[in-house]
Amino acid sequence: MNLTDMAGTGRNTNEGEFALIDRVLKPLAADTPAALGLTDDAAVLTPPKGKDLVLTKDAMVAGVHFREADLPGDIARKLLRVNLSDLAAMGATPVGYLLATFWPEDLPHAWITEFAEGLAEDQEEFGVGLLGGDTVRTSGPLSLSLTAIGSVAEGKALRRNGAGDGDLIVVSGTIGDGALGLRALNGQLPDLDPTSEEYLEDRYQLPEPRMALGRALVGKATSCIDISDGLIADIGHITEESGLGAVIEWEKVPLSEAAQAAVQSEPDLIATVLTGGDDYELAFTLPAERRDDLVKLAKEGGVPLTIIGEMIAGEGVRVRQADGNDMPLSVRGWQHF
Amino acid sequence: MNLTDMAGTGRNTNEGEFALIDRVLKPLAADTPAALGLTDDAAVLTPPKGKDLVLTKDAMVAGVHFREADLPGDIARKLLRVNLSDLAAMGATPVGYLLATFWPEDLPHAWITEFAEGLAEDQEEFGVGLLGGDTVRTSGPLSLSLTAIGSVAEGKALRRNGAGDGDLIVVSGTIGDGALGLRALNGQLPDLDPTSEEYLEDRYQLPEPRMALGRALVGKATSCIDISDGLIADIGHITEESGLGAVIEWEKVPLSEAAQAAVQSEPDLIATVLTGGDDYELAFTLPAERRDDLVKLAKEGGVPLTIIGEMIAGEGVRVRQADGNDMPLSVRGWQHF
Numbered sequence: 001m002n003l004t005d006m007a008g009t010g011r012n013t014n015e016g017e018f019a020l021i022d023r024v025l026k027p028l029a030a031d032t033p034a035a036l037g038l039t040d041d042a043a044v045l046t047p048p049k050g051k052d053l054v055l056t057k058d059a060m061v062a063g064v065h066f067r068e069a070d071l072p073g074d075i076a077r078k079l080l081r082v083n084l085s086d087l088a089a090m091g092a093t094p095v096g097y098l099l100a101t102f103w104p105e106d107l108p109h110a111w112i113t114e115f116a117e118g119l120a121e122d123q124e125e126f127g128v129g130l131l132g133g134d135t136v137r138t139s140g141p142l143s144l145s146l147t148a149i150g151s152v153a154e155g156k157a158l159r160r161n162g163a164g165d166g167d168l169i170v171v172s173g174t175i176g177d178g179a180l181g182l183r184a185l186n187g188q189l190p191d192l193d194p195t196s197e198e199y200l201e202d203r204y205q206l207p208e209p210r211m212a213l214g215r216a217l218v219g220k221a222t223s224c225i226d227i228s229d230g231l232i233a234d235i236g237h238i239t240e241e242s243g244l245g246a247v248i249e250w251e252k253v254p255l256s257e258a259a260q261a262a263v264q265s266e267p268d269l270i271a272t273v274l275t276g277g278d279d280y281e282l283a284f285t286l287p288a289e290r291r292d293d294l295v296k297l298a299k300e301g302g303v304p305l306t307i308i309g310e311m312i313a314g315e316g317v318r319v320r321q322a323d324g325n326d327m328p329l330s331v332r333g334w335q336h337f
Numbered sequence: 338m339n340l341t342d343m344a345g346t347g348r349n350t351n352e353g354e355f356a357l358i359d360r361v362l363k364p365l366a367a368d369t370p371a372a373l374g375l376t377d378d379a380a381v382l383t384p385p386k387g388k389d390l391v392l393t394k395d396a397m398v399a400g401v402h403f404r405e406a407d408l409p410g411d412i413a414r415k416l417l418r419v420n421l422s423d424l425a426a427m428g429a430t431p432v433g434y435l436l437a438t439f440w441p442e443d444l445p446h447a448w449i450t451e452f453a454e455g456l457a458e459d460q461e462e463f464g465v466g467l468l469g470g471d472t473v474r475t476s477g478p479l480s481l482s483l484t485a486i487g488s489v490a491e492g493k494a495l496r497r498n499g500a501g502d503g504d505l506i507v508v509s510g511t512i513g514d515g516a517l518g519l520r521a522l523n524g525q526l527p528d529l530d531p532t533s534e535e536y537l538e539d540r541y542q543l544p545e546p547r548m549a550l551g552r553a554l555v556g557k558a559t560s561c562i563d564i565s566d567g568l569i570a571d572i573g574h575i576t577e578e579s580g581l582g583a584v585i586e587w588e589k590v591p592l593s594e595a596a597q598a599a600v601q602s603e604p605d606l607i608a609t610v611l612t613g614g615d616d617y618e619l620a621f622t623l624p625a626e627r628r629d630d631l632v633k634l635a636k637e638g639g640v641p642l643t644i645i646g647e648m649i650a651g652e653g654v655r656v657r658q659a660d661g662n663d664m665p666l667s668v669r670g671w672q673h674f
Binding site for chain 1: 371373376377378379380381382383384388389390391392393394395396397398400401402423424426427429435436437438439468469470471472473474475476477478480482484486487489491492494496497498562563574578
């Protein structure tokens, strides 16, 4: 089944939605020949020659992964962007996506229209189109699932398991904004100035997947991941898969001015920065002798890069404070490892 | 993110589930090298040379697409099979799948284990493996989304738009069992004998995607679709995309003995047979001069094939009764076209 089929089943949708789906979803597939105009049982994609395909799927639920009050267009764009961020972490270029929507019975048509407008905007921005999907009704919260497909030179996908002892640990952009933004939206940062608050909220609601950086890292980084679970947890994934440990220098972790202001007024927020997640920056490892490549990589990636630590023999992720001591667990917050 | 990531977020799952997902979902990816052991941000698939990839995504919600009381293993297998049926309709061979699960907070671990066992069973049967996915919790009904990927010789995917005037309309297996099975499960066929009832219920709960037939039809059928929305609606998709009409002879539509018994005791069920859907048989068109190929196709497909009508100039789907008159709308039931 595809979007067109589902529109016709009656069991999932009513008559008016047939036209709605034609109007709002079919245009999203118009520039993607593989989608076959959403007329068939499936999409047919001719894979680019000499490339591997990279496939990822994320699910989101209202009230868990986004707030019910969020703008429909922002929800759509975040859904697409978190998947694109997974592609970036593998060094892949987006090809297309499939979408499943579980819409509450009473969701207004205007909401769906705005949702599709958000997708259209980001399709344009990231050069990607709708390949197919499914549309059903639910008695539960609005839920979404998106499968993104990208391509990367055969055998060249960035992995988590290639970091070497002594490799530099590098992150893009600033860390902690996403998790702090969620706190701000929930009214948990009452002392923060309005400018900082808005900045952090924007970072939470509309992450910037680092597509250009991911592509630039192919053949250079020894491992890569996008920071979705939280800096420590995600570096932890690299240590685990690479059979090594990691040391992060807390004072080297790049914070935005807004995050600095937040942490200054409430030092406990250091734990949020390190473990909160939703950054969608890339963390990667680079052999120390390639340190000079970072200037070029930052330029190609269009984002600042910061060395925050190094891979070491052993296991687990240590966070070193300015005084040279390891940060105690109570400050680092809840740990995955 | 992938299944592994999500297990670590804490926001979606609790500590015990980390181990659970490792135990029940990672084994499903063990024989699929492209899944990378579910350790990375995405799967990396080297496309088979000279092939197109076929991609489809279906969503299912408890209480809508399956019954809450259905066995977990059956729900899993049906989810996989309805997607495989879409691949069959395009003539594709399965490659792998991605899975998103929205699990209610109180879903027992035993349920999830049985769900995974159902997937394992059908992975074996259909030669397909898990590539990746996502696992989240929902306050709503159990919901599922699966993206299936198949391959077919480049440019050879079966479409809906190639039927020609005068082409024979052919269906596999028997029609109407799925929809009648759902009625039986809902206690709406009280007069039916227990053997027939069980047969129809099985057909609803565990459809048989016609993979071998789909492959055999490549290069032979002029159009193809799987019957999910209902025979008339799905033939309607072929007429619409091919710019033609269709005539179906009611008395040629193949019914199982159980469906015959049901229709005999309640003639109104003819509408259920023709429009109910959930058959997951294939309907396809074949040039009349290839009529003799049907014996070989039935053998290769491992399923009986029946000519039920032909494509004609015009539009829409007519159903002709034994007396030569068109079946009135009241008998054909609710129409999509």
